[in-house]
Amino acid sequence: MTKYYVYRFCKNSGFAFKRTKTTDYWTHDFSVCWQYSKKGAENIVKFNEERKKNNLYQYGMVSVDEVEKMLKKYNEHEDEMTYIAECMNERPYWI
Numbered sequence: 001m002t003k004y005y006v007y008r009f010c011k012n013s014g015f016a017f018k019r020t021k022t023t024d025y026w027t028h029d030f031s032v033c034w035q036y037s038k039k040g041a042e043n044i045v046k047f048n049e050e051r052k053k054n055n056l057y058q059y060g061m062v063s064v065d066e067v068e069k070m071l072k073k074y075n076e077h078e079d080e081m082t083y084i085a086e087c088m089n090e091r092p093y094w095i
Contacts, residue, residue, distance in 0.1 A: 003037065003064045004035065004063055005018070005035065005064060006041050008060075010058075017029075018033060018034060
């Protein structure tokens with residue numbers, strides 16, 4: 001049975017993963033986080049999306065097998081954007 005991590009994303013701080021099963025603790029290190037069933041992860045994402053007060057965070061879930069691939073893709077995207085900004089002698093928007 002596939003397990004899932006619940007994450008929240010903020011463009012300023014990147015990805016954070018739900019660390020514990022019941023409390024609202026978040027960390028950038030997914031390896032120490034709780035792994036949820038698909039239904040459990042879906043319910044947590046739905047709950048957090050419904051109660052958010054602003055658009056600071058986006059919530060989602062990712063398969064345990066796919067998390068490293070997702071983070072690698074995100075980091076490559078950031079590096080590409082930094083490279084382009086430096087080539088144009090502009091300050092990247094995230095700094």
